[in-house]
Every structure is written in C-alpha cells, then in structure tokens.
Amino acid sequence: MASVTVKNLFVSYHRGRTIAVDHVSFAVEDGKFCVLLGPSGCGKTTILHCIAGLIRPTSGEIIIGERVVTSTEKNIFVRPQERNVAMVFQEYALYPNLTVRENLAFPLECQRLPKKEIAARVQSVAELLGITDLLHRRPAQLSGGQRQRVALGRALVRQPTVFLLDEPLGNLDAQLRVQVRYELKRIQRQLRATMIYVTHDQTEALTLADKIVLLRSGKIEQEGSPQEMYEKPANLFVAGFIGSPPMNFIEGQVLTCEGMLLIDAGIFKVRAEALGIAKNLAPGTKVMLGVRPADINARPSSPQDLLLPAIVDLLEPLGDSAVVHVLSGNFKFTAKWEGGSLKPGGLVSLFLNPRKIHVFTLPDGMRVSKIEDGAAGRAEEAFP
Amino acid sequence: MSTLVGRGLVVTVLVVVTLLYLLPLWGAFTTSLKTDEEIDLTSPIAWPQRPTASGYIGAFNHLKRALLNSVLITVGGTFGSVGLGAICGYVLALHSFPGANLVFLLLAAGIFLPFQAILIPLFQTVRALRLYDTIGGIVLAHTAYGIPMCAVMFKTFYSEVPKALVRQALTDGSSPWRFYWRVVLPSTKLATVTILIFQFTSIWNELLFGLVLGGPRSMPATVALNNLVGTLAAQWNIQMAGSLLLAVPVLIVYAFLGRYLVRGYMAGAVTAV
Incomplete structure (x- = not known):
C-alpha cells in the first residue's frame, strides 16, 4: 500500500472557462480511508480520475507512494494501466461477456501472471467476499449487491497500491448499502489498504472515513477526521x-x-x-x-x-x-x-x-x- | 365485418405484389431448366416438359473461374474492410484523440463518394501498383472503398459500449488492444455479423470495380455473367442458370445469418452490448 499526495491540482475545461478542480491539495496517509465528500459537481470524481490517470489535470502534481505519477511542471504523466491503482465505479463496470471468474481474473491476465497464481488469487478473493458460488455466472445473472461485490473483488484481487472508489454503493438499496459499507470497512482494516472513496452521502463519509475532504465548487471547504468535521465545522x-x-x-x-x-x-x-x-x-x-x-x-x-x-x-x-x-x-x-x-x-x-x-x-x-x-x-x- | 374486408384487401394486394416480385425469379428458374428448343416454343414462366440441368452445367463451365475469383475477392474485401473499419470505429468511438472529429468527418465523407467519381484515379493507382488484373488489386480497392462505411457503422455500434467499461479496463491495467479483443469484440458480435453480411453482399454483387480493375485472369462472376450476354445471345438457359448460381451464396448467407442482420439493425438503435 502507499500514501497519496495531491498538490495544487487544477482542472479546467473549455479553455479555462469552466473550472472543475481549483488548486486542491491534500494527503492521504498509507493505509487510511479518505472520503472525498461534496455535492454533485463539486469536482470530487474529477480528482479521483486524476489520481487514476484517466484525466490529465491542467496543472498540479500527484504522488503515489514515492512515485510522481502526474506532474505538469516536470511533464510527467504515468498512464492509468501503469499506476497500479484499482478503481471501482458506481456502475460496477463489469465486463458483460465475461463470467465472474473471468472478470476477477482480467486485471491479473493484464499483468501476465501465471495461470496457477491467477486461479489462487481469484479463489481467495471470492472466498473473502462470499461469492464462490457465483464464479461461473455472467454479470447479467447477478443482483445489484452481487455485482457490487464482484466489482470490489476485481479491485481487491490486484493487490494495488491504492483503491479508488467512485460512489460504489450508489446503486444499492438502503439495507444492502449498510451491509456492504460494513464489509468494505472491515476489508479495509484487514488489508490496511489505502482507499480514496468518493460520495455525496455524508452518512457514508462519517461512518467510513479516517479522513474527510469536503469539497464545494472545486475547492476544499474543510478536511479532517469525521469527528472534527462534525464538532468543529469550519464554516456554514x-x-x-x-x-x-x-x-x-x-x-x-x-x-x-x-x-x-x-x-x-x-x-x-x-x-x-x-x-x-x-x-x-x-x-x-x-x-x-x-x-x-x-x-x-x-x-x-x-x-x-x-x-x-x-x-x-x-x-x-x-x-x-x-x-x-x-x-x-x-x-x-x-x-x-x-x-x-x-x-x-x-x-x-x-x-x-x-x-x-x-x-x-x-x-x-x-x-x-x-x-x-x-x-x-x-x-x-x-x-x- | 369492415375490418375483415380491409384485411382481405391488404392480403390480396400483398400477394399480388409478392407474385410480381417473384415472377422474374420464377421465369429465370424455369428457363434455366429448359432446353434451347423449349425456350423458343413456350412461355418463359411455364414449367419445362423435361427439366434438364444442362443449363447449369454450361453456366458452371463458363463461370467456374470467375466464381472462384468472386469468392476470393469477396472474402478478402469483406475481411479487409470490416477488420480495418472495426479498428477505426473502435478508436473513434472509445479512445478519443486530438483531431478525431476531423478524421470521422473525412471518413463519413468517404461514404458519399460515388464509384464513378474515383474510378479513373483508382484505375491509375492500381495500375501504378502493378496490381491491374489481379485479385489483390480488386481486393485492395474494395477494402479501401469499404473502410469508411464500416468505420462509421462500427463507431455507431461501439459508441453504445459504456465509457465506464473503458475506464475500468484502463485502470485494470489493460491495453486498448486487449480490451478490444477480450471485451468489445465478443460483446458486439451482432454488430460484426451485421456489417460482415452487409459488406459480403455489396462486394459479391459489385460489378464496376471488377469491370475496370479486373481482366481475363481476375474478373469476378458478375463481370463474367455480364459477358455471357454478348457471347451467348441465344442460350437463355445458360444465362439464367448463371444468374441463379451467382445468387446462391448470397441466399445461403441470408438463410443462415439473416436473423442476425435484422437483430443487428434493431440492436444498434438501443445498445450494442
């Protein structure tokens, strides 16, 4: 696992007319759960995509562990496939033509790991998430909660340096959301994983986070522990x-x-x-x-x-x-x-x-x- | 009652129109089974008194080389244009790059270029490449001419692939190629089959490129059949049998894959995955 440092990140579109992220800086310590919280359009997903390498920022620097993965000043941009970060999307984004087993194995095949190791890792993640009996099914044959687990499994199986989660519970019903939230927190603790989690739901943020970064209109309003944010809100x-x-x-x-x-x-x-x-x-x-x-x-x-x-x-x-x-x-x-x-x-x-x-x-x-x-x-x- | 009459009227009109459409085909079929003498003495749509396969044997002897050429040209041209068009469509739909819109615009413009407009420069190019009167020359022409249509059709289909899947594949460490072979292509079989059939029938039935770029060694069956008209003016049975022989591969493709074609056209409107 690794720490993540975002320095002075700035993202603008339409030749600077639209500012999505406005000079944002924050750091996530190794093994901590950080939640990027804010209303729709506040720039939280854009920041996550910048960390994943899916968006090149207009300016700024991103460091994962000791490695600078994005730096406009030093003209560094590491491609997403080389960053060793795993991402879970709200839409789950499971490959529709592949079975659950093949979906879980896909990122490992990309790393060209031996077949035996792939099989072993897939099996161990499936056991961790309780989806061993679903391995032969295709995504269309799964419920929302099961798909969510598979998406999470596909991230876990890679043993990445950082997990990036973009509203992963957004499509689940209220009861399932509480259950998966608990599981997510348990897994994060168990693996001591560095996770950056995007949500607009403050309850999710308060229950999951070691650290919350609250954003509005592309700027950080406050960052701190959930208790700090609750007890000492910086502004209205x-x-x-x-x-x-x-x-x-x-x-x-x-x-x-x-x-x-x-x-x-x-x-x-x-x-x-x-x-x-x-x-x-x-x-x-x-x-x-x-x-x-x-x-x-x-x-x-x-x-x-x-x-x-x-x-x-x-x-x-x-x-x-x-x-x-x-x-x-x-x-x-x-x-x-x-x-x-x-x-x-x-x-x-x-x-x-x-x-x-x-x-x-x-x-x-x-x-x-x-x-x-x-x-x-x-x-x-x-x-x- | 009135609805029953209305329905009857509609069915009658449909039957009459269908018969009108089928009549020439029927005439070709009956004529192909007749002897030369019987053709002169009976109506073209009358069933032959003694059906014979001599017309088919004659047509096959005249066309066998050209039919083989047609198979080679069609297979080469179809796979060439569909393969390259698919890659173009994939990149344009899912991996945007600077100038992608301009490339798409130029490709789309390529669809509207009429055969006739490019015929002379195409002939000169093929001849300069020393590919005149070769299967390779005609395949090259069909491939180049087919790419714009295939690319635009594939782009339309691939645009339905959720962008989240592309982002997921990238963060999973996949190269665009692996994602294409492993996920996009198998998920859009319907689109591929639809475009394959479309290109297959277009190239199989095409006459002009074969006429201009082909010679005695490489002429496709459409050109050879057309030549029969001049050389065998009186032998209608051979000409009709030749026409039907030429239609057989297209009919076979439709019989086996036609359902994909309809589903492909329908699926494109909603989702390709």
Whole structure:
C-alpha cells in the first residue's frame, strides 16, 4: 500500500472557462480511508480520475507512494494501466461477456501472471467476499449487491497500491448499502489498504472515513477526521452539509448590555461568554448561530441551559427516537427527540446547552473558534 | 365485418405484389431448366416438359473461374474492410484523440463518394501498383472503398459500449488492444455479423470495380455473367442458370445469418452490448 499526495491540482475545461478542480491539495496517509465528500459537481470524481490517470489535470502534481505519477511542471504523466491503482465505479463496470471468474481474473491476465497464481488469487478473493458460488455466472445473472461485490473483488484481487472508489454503493438499496459499507470497512482494516472513496452521502463519509475532504465548487471547504468535521465545522457550508438531520441556523447580533457581551438571536439572548468562544466579537457584529438537532434536549443538561418553549409542527418517528420539527416564535427548527410521546400542535419545552452552539460570523460564514478547540484546525486560520 | 374486408384487401394486394416480385425469379428458374428448343416454343414462366440441368452445367463451365475469383475477392474485401473499419470505429468511438472529429468527418465523407467519381484515379493507382488484373488489386480497392462505411457503422455500434467499461479496463491495467479483443469484440458480435453480411453482399454483387480493375485472369462472376450476354445471345438457359448460381451464396448467407442482420439493425438503435 502507499500514501497519496495531491498538490495544487487544477482542472479546467473549455479553455479555462469552466473550472472543475481549483488548486486542491491534500494527503492521504498509507493505509487510511479518505472520503472525498461534496455535492454533485463539486469536482470530487474529477480528482479521483486524476489520481487514476484517466484525466490529465491542467496543472498540479500527484504522488503515489514515492512515485510522481502526474506532474505538469516536470511533464510527467504515468498512464492509468501503469499506476497500479484499482478503481471501482458506481456502475460496477463489469465486463458483460465475461463470467465472474473471468472478470476477477482480467486485471491479473493484464499483468501476465501465471495461470496457477491467477486461479489462487481469484479463489481467495471470492472466498473473502462470499461469492464462490457465483464464479461461473455472467454479470447479467447477478443482483445489484452481487455485482457490487464482484466489482470490489476485481479491485481487491490486484493487490494495488491504492483503491479508488467512485460512489460504489450508489446503486444499492438502503439495507444492502449498510451491509456492504460494513464489509468494505472491515476489508479495509484487514488489508490496511489505502482507499480514496468518493460520495455525496455524508452518512457514508462519517461512518467510513479516517479522513474527510469536503469539497464545494472545486475547492476544499474543510478536511479532517469525521469527528472534527462534525464538532468543529469550519464554516456554514460544512456545518450544513455534515450531520443528519442538518444543523439548525438562526441569525443573531452581538450587543453590549451592562458591560457584558450578549448575542441576541430574537427568541433567546445568550451571554457571549457562555458560548465559550475564544475571541471577543465587536458589538454590532452579525453572526449565525448553529445548533445540531441532537444538541437540543428534552431535559436540561446544565444550569446554564437555555429554555426554548416551542410548538410541535411535525413528527418523524425513527423507532427508538424521533425527529421533531418545532416552531419557537418565528424560528423553525428540528430536534432529536428521545423523550415521551408528542403530538403535532402540542407545546414542548426544549433545552439548549450554550456550549453546544456554533457561532459563525457573517457575511463570510466562518466559524468562531471556541476555547475547547485548543490549537490548530482550519477554523483558527480565519481568526489569526 | 369492415375490418375483415380491409384485411382481405391488404392480403390480396400483398400477394399480388409478392407474385410480381417473384415472377422474374420464377421465369429465370424455369428457363434455366429448359432446353434451347423449349425456350423458343413456350412461355418463359411455364414449367419445362423435361427439366434438364444442362443449363447449369454450361453456366458452371463458363463461370467456374470467375466464381472462384468472386469468392476470393469477396472474402478478402469483406475481411479487409470490416477488420480495418472495426479498428477505426473502435478508436473513434472509445479512445478519443486530438483531431478525431476531423478524421470521422473525412471518413463519413468517404461514404458519399460515388464509384464513378474515383474510378479513373483508382484505375491509375492500381495500375501504378502493378496490381491491374489481379485479385489483390480488386481486393485492395474494395477494402479501401469499404473502410469508411464500416468505420462509421462500427463507431455507431461501439459508441453504445459504456465509457465506464473503458475506464475500468484502463485502470485494470489493460491495453486498448486487449480490451478490444477480450471485451468489445465478443460483446458486439451482432454488430460484426451485421456489417460482415452487409459488406459480403455489396462486394459479391459489385460489378464496376471488377469491370475496370479486373481482366481475363481476375474478373469476378458478375463481370463474367455480364459477358455471357454478348457471347451467348441465344442460350437463355445458360444465362439464367448463371444468374441463379451467382445468387446462391448470397441466399445461403441470408438463410443462415439473416436473423442476425435484422437483430443487428434493431440492436444498434438501443445498445450494442
């Protein structure tokens, strides 16, 4: 296995009129699971294709292990077939005329390995993925989940330096997706494989990744561990994209009252000090406050908790809990409800720990770092 | 009731038109089995009183060399044009390169070049290559002339091959060649058979190239049959038998592979894989 370093990658089309990837740099350590996350058209698949060698970038450098595979400056471009990376596509891309066994053997035949070794490797991967009884079938005779396994097997059988996976679970139903997700993670751990995985599904990203690179319009919005992204979103976009149900947002303004800094959000006022932010905001500053639905509780967790009386608008039962849509004044928000039964139209008291409130300055939408953040983090960069 | 009458009318028209189409063939068949005397005395469509194979024996003796030439020319020209056209179509459809659109445009323009327009330069080229009156010369002409049509048809079929398969093959470490032989060609058998039949019938039935580029040693059966008209003006049975002999290979190909042709035309509209 190998690490992957992407340096200053830039891809543009139509003579520079369309920018797909805008000076992106990140690194994936050897044996780590990195997820490129972002909405459609953010450039994540283009980056993956650049790493695979399917696209020549306009400028930038890609290093796999110790080897520079793409460098526009040094005029290096290693062809995809010579990069020893394995790719799994959303469409599975199984060769329709070949059996499962032949599909698995195809990349090994390309390496001109001895027949005995090919047979042994195919058998061992088939056993790993539980598809030994499908080896004689053709792709058309397989279900979606089985095809997905074969596609994964074809990548595994090569023992490549890096796995590139382009929304590989996109065509599976919800139940199968969870199952294959688990298997994928298990295999990655077992093989200590370097995997770069593209998805627009933040749940997949949070559950699979050692590291998430979140992109928008060809640029990196934030990179870090799933926990970091969830707990310390660098800006409003990240805060809104990561987490399900999404974060609630309410606009506020910084005021001074009897020498104290307050943030007035309309339905509540909160002392800036109680929020635990690491720097003072000037009075008059407009801010956006963000609260995760999971941080709004039925019971207070500390004496400083803010009380939010609200009217239940809609309930989405999830079995063991529910997502409740409530109205508090003009503020519409969602909360994760684990308390007793609720009825639409009923009154409910909700509690909010001010420490859990995320503060973003407006209009730039950057996060105001908190005392507990400690050192480092991209969030710091906005507040030197 | 009215629908029944309508259907009857349609069937009647279809039967009449079919008979009209079949009548010349029937006339050729009955005439080919008659003796010279009987041809002069009876209607061309009447069944012979004493059917004889002498017309076929005579036609075969006149045409055997030319028939062999035709087989060689057709096999060579068909495989030459289909083979090279397939490679062109594959590259144009699945492995784009700078200037690919221009190449495609020029190839497509090649389809619209009429035989007559290129006949003189073609003759001069073949003669300069010292290939006049050789099977090789005619095969070369058919191959070159067939490439544009084959390339465009193959490109249309191969364009249906999902691009993800190409990308997958590249990252699997496959060369474009291996991917073609192992995946694309076997997945598009229907397309290949369709284009093979198309080229086979076109070259087998072709007259002009054979007439201009062929001589006594290399003339195909179509030219030889045409020559019978002048040399054996009175022997209708031989001429008719010769015509039918010439049609036999095409009929055999259609009988065995015609279903592929129809399926191939239909499949092209949806998917080639």
